[in-house]
Amino acid sequence: MSGLQVPMEQVLALAGLLFSCGLLGLMLRRNIIFMLMSLEVMLNAAALAFVAAGAKWGQADGQIIFLLILTIAAAEVAVGLGLVLQIQRRFKTLDMDQARRLRG
Amino acid sequence: MMEVLFYIAACIALLATGLALTRANASHALIYLIVSLLAVAVVFFLMGAPFAAALEIVIYAGAIMVLFVFVIMMLNVGEEGLAREREWLQGRNWIVPGTMAALLLLELMLALRHAPATTSGVAVSPKEVGLALFGPYVLAVEISSMLLLAGLVGAYHLGRRFIVRREKRR
Numbered sequence: 001m002s003g004l005q006v007p008m009e010q011v012l013a014l015a016g017l018l019f020s021c022g023l024l025g026l027m028l029r030r031n032i033i034f035m036l037m038s039l040e041v042m043l044n045a046a047a048l049a050f051v052a053a054g055a056k057w058g059q060a061d062g063q064i065i066f067l068l069i070l071t072i073a074a075a076e077v078a079v080g081l082g083l084v085l086q087i088q089r090r091f092k093t094l095d096m097d098q099a100r101r102l103r104g
Numbered sequence: 105m106m107e108v109l110f111y112i113a114a115c116i117a118l119l120a121t122g123l124a125l126t127r128a129n130a131s132h133a134l135i136y137l138i139v140s141l142l143a144v145a146v147v148f149f150l151m152g153a154p155f156a157a158a159l160e161i162v163i164y165a166g167a168i169m170v171l172f173v174f175v176i177m178m179l180n181v182g183e184e185g186l187a188r189e190r191e192w193l194q195g196r197n198w199i200v201p202g203t204m205a206a207l208l209l210l211e212l213m214l215a216l217r218h219a220p221a222t223t224s225g226v227a228v229s230p231k232e233v234g235l236a237l238f239g240p241y242v243l244a245v246e247i248s249s250m251l252l253l254a255g256l257v258g259a260y261h262l263g264r265r266f267i268v269r270r271e272k273r274r
Binding site: 005006010011014017018021022024025028029031033034036037038040041044047048051052054055058059060061062063064066067068070071072073074075076077078079081082083084085086088094 | 106107110114117118121122124125130133134137140141144147148150151152153155156159163164167168171172174175176178179228232233235236237241244248251252254255256258259261262263
């Protein structure tokens, strides 16, 4: 049985703490660039949990899910940053509270 | 030995993430975020996932962060932006993230010196990942390719209008 030498709980705790950092950032910051960064941190923490689980059982599946999360992060950030440019042009600010009306 | 390296990398990851999300300045935050991603990459490497560690650096710290840099630079052009740029180049902004990144490099060197270089008993090699990816997970590869295509079309649509309007104004 090939397990991690570092206890699994501690890796999962690291992933959980990173996720909480991201969630806190997403809730507290109102600048859309920081909100996107927080989303990246959260996706990264989820990926860390998957890779840790894959390493625990010595299987490749964890790293494959990591690849899929990477794909999602790339697609999300491309569209998100396109939206950032549109919001900056239309509202002249990056504050999301200014852009809360759905009607353009 | 490897456990200590893991704890140092974990502390750097948490610290850099916390610092990144509390900065007022977006480019300072970006530097800390890159350090945090590098720390997570070192954790991956120590857990016996070298392929994931390489991808973390190439795609997350490389491609995705470059997108952020481009957009931040596009948002402040002109004289005001130049003045801010000069301010950003001062050394004191670089000391903390630079030290963190140097520590991570040191850790990687230490890990490489010991032959197995993993805290995990067995490293999952890139070959295994590739075989599983194009074996049982081939449908997931197709789905993610469609997702990337949708992301590409969406980003092009949103970005193109931005570029065309700017040219017309001139």
